Amino acid sequence: MTAPTQNAIEVRSLTRTHGSVRALDDVTLAFRRDTITGLLGRNGAGKTSLMSILSAQDRQTSGEVLVEGEPPFEHARVVERMCFIRDNQRYPDDYKLKHVLRGARIGFPEWDQALADELVSLFRIPEKPVVKKFSRGQLSALGIVIGLASRAPITFFDEPYLGLDATARTHFYDVLLRDYAEHPRTIVLSTHLIDEMEQLLERVVILDRGRLLRDADVDELRGAAHQATGRDADVAAYAEGRSVLSRHRIGGLATAVIDGPPSPQDRAAAAERGIDIGSVGLQELVAAYGFDGADTPTERPGADTDRPATIANGARS
Ligand SMILES: Nc1ncnc2c1ncn2[C@@H]1O[C@H](COP(=O)(O)OP(=O)(O)OP(=O)(O)O)[C@@H](O)[C@H]1O
Numbered sequence: 001m002t003a004p005t006q007n008a009i010e011v012r013s014l015t016r017t018h019g020s021v022r023a024l025d026d027v028t029l030a031f032r033r034d035t036i037t038g039l040l041g042r043n044g045a046g047k048t049s050l051m052s053i054l055s056a057q058d059r060q061t062s063g064e065v066l067v068e069g070e071p072p073f074e075h076a077r078v079v080e081r082m083c084f085i086r087d088n089q090r091y092p093d094d095y096k097l098k099h100v101l102r103g104a105r106i107g108f109p110e111w112d113q114a115l116a117d118e119l120v121s122l123f124r125i126p127e128k129p130v131v132k133k134f135s136r137g138q139l140s141a142l143g144i145v146i147g148l149a150s151r152a153p154i155t156f157f158d159e160p161y162l163g164l165d166a167t168a169r170t171h172f173y174d175v176l177l178r179d180y181a182e183h184p185r186t187i188v189l190s191t192h193l194i195d196e197m198e199q200l201l202e203r204v205v206i207l208d209r210g211r212l213l214r215d216a217d218v219d220e221l222r223g224a225a226h227q228a229t230g231r232d233a234d235v236a237a238y239a240e241g242r243s244v245l246s247r248h249r250i251g252g253l254a255t256a257v258i259d260g261p262p263s264p265q266d267r268a269a270a271a272e273r274g275i276d277i278g279s280v281g282l283q284e285l286v287a288a289y290g291f292d293g294a295d296t297p298t299e300r301p302g303a304d305t306d307r308p309a310t311i312a313n314g315a316r317s
Contacts, residue, residue: 005069008033008154008186009054014063016049023049024060025210034184036200038191038218041207042290047190048086050207051156054188055084067154083108083152085143087159091131100131100142110151115179119145122171136163144172148179157189173200194283206286213289218282225285226262229255230275238275246291257288
């Protein structure tokens, strides 16, 4: 008997096009079993497209997807082990809370009714109105109830927090961590609230314009870049020849996010120019990747005549 691989999902050369738009472009990666992975990237990066294909709700244009070793599309055995909570889930017009929960209980073999009841009360989800009258936050809460109580071995959450108040988001994070500790499973969640949700994540996948930028442990990414802050001209000189992910300028001060941890030589060069070297958090790193090596648009395009070549061209391959 072969041992199960440590990956719940494997994706090879995955491409999804819509006409001339490449929602996913030659993506190769794996999602580890019994791990919470954050799917990050700017609007339109391809996060929903990827989860839709992995959960068999859409089909790739080319490439291969294996979920627990099998292609998911039209594979009932694989599909019933997955739960995809979309940010725009629709329900039949006459459905109330009880109808949605009844459907989920039938659809998910590992469904936990006690957990569903606890969450309904925690999120104060109303029983009487039809679901189509729910507020944005109530709809998100309902998705979270289904996603967690399904106990599906592979669960996808697509921006599950939309419209949720701060208390409800805290409840979500706390129950997710508690339930995951008691029932480990593979969870993939897309989010733009990176600072807030970073504590939940063990691994991170970053997409940009359909392409894979990073697939790494959160701890590895925390040291993946450094930032240099100082007078604009000094930071520009420091940035010269280094791989600049983004640069912010306010007045005469600038901060450049540079790919890679600072070496002793970097520290010495910074000290020589009176530049502060600092660490870059996950949210700042993802934002910096999204800049394409460009400046923040605080100044008129074309006004920046002294822009160093590494910044103007973008140094990231
Ligand atoms: N059915 C479709 N028809 C045409 N283009 C599509 C379709 N679905 C997705 N796209 C395009 O594919 C790209 C990726 O979209 P996707 O929804 O996967 O991004 P996302 O990372 O989830 O974005 P967001 O963070 O804004 O939710 C976008 O440019 C989007 O416009």
